[in-house]
Amino acid sequence: MTAELSVAGLDAAYGASQVLFDVHFEIERGETLALMGRNGAGKSTTFKAIAGLLPPRAGHVLLRGVDLAGAKPYRIARAGIGFVPEDRQVFPDHTVEENLEIAQKRGPGGGDWNIERAFEVFPLLVPLRKRMAGKLSGGEQQMLTIVRSLMGNPAVLLLDEPSEGLAPLIVAQIGELIHRLREMGTTIVLAEQNSRFCLGVATRVAVIDKGTIVWRGSVEQFRADPSIQARYLQV
Numbered sequence: 001m002t003a004e005l006s007v008a009g010l011d012a013a014y015g016a017s018q019v020l021f022d023v024h025f026e027i028e029r030g031e032t033l034a035l036m037g038r039n040g041a042g043k044s045t046t047f048k049a050i051a052g053l054l055p056p057r058a059g060h061v062l063l064r065g066v067d068l069a070g071a072k073p074y075r076i077a078r079a080g081i082g083f084v085p086e087d088r089q090v091f092p093d094h095t096v097e098e099n100l101e102i103a104q105k106r107g108p109g110g111g112d113w114n115i116e117r118a119f120e121v122f123p124l125l126v127p128l129r130k131r132m133a134g135k136l137s138g139g140e141q142q143m144l145t146i147v148r149s150l151m152g153n154p155a156v157l158l159l160d161e162p163s164e165g166l167a168p169l170i171v172a173q174i175g176e177l178i179h180r181l182r183e184m185g186t187t188i189v190l191a192e193q194n195s196r197f198c199l200g201v202a203t204r205v206a207v208i209d210k211g212t213i214v215w216r217g218s219v220e221q222f223r224a225d226p227s228i229q230a231r232y233l234q235v
């Protein structure tokens, strides 16, 4: 079976400074993979390299068997990789509805996401529909950026630290949103430092340390071995 997304031998650098070394992982359709690692381990850089924002120096990014490594970001997005960066880039002077409209297009993910469906599936957004995105709370903006990325009907969604900087109650709501997406069959790679959060929503785990994948396995295997957390995730 061809993996939905397969990353292999990925090297990436900022100028002369190489930060990713042979990053590799695979994800099957409908799975949620938690990419876990400390601050600075290389999670965001991995996503940027996959999404084409930092063209990789080497390696493959296969989406349903088609290699997208090094393609322009818009082509990668159009091919079906949706990326939600850490810094929640909403269009602040547009309403929630307009933010969703701007992103709406048919995609290869086979989904049939559109604005009306988004409001149906995520009713928390309904009362915010006419609000300016710049006036939303951090949690609401996070929810909006995730739902907005669905408007392109991606095959795979890359979520970079969606729980970061949010209050526990809001983190729980974001967790529910991701759960909901998973139940609907969305394929998700979730970069996180917050292990409690991501173990609640993920099916598989890959641990990255100093730009290299150091462990891969199921959530059950990860939970059963506290030494992994102690070695690679605690400060």
Ligand SMILES: Nc1ncnc2c1ncn2[C@@H]1O[C@H](COP(=O)(O)OP(=O)(O)OP(=O)(O)O)[C@@H](O)[C@H]1O
Binding pocket: 014, 017, 019, 037, 038, 039, 040, 041, 042, 043, 044, 045, 046, 193
């Ligand atoms: N624009 C940049 N220029 C140079 N070095 C960078 C740049 N962005 C990140 N780095 C370095 O690359 C390494 C990996 O950073 P990255 O942001 O991918 O880590 P991360 O696991 O996502 O951590 P964080 O949770 O802090 O985002 C770090 O050593 C970081 O200092």
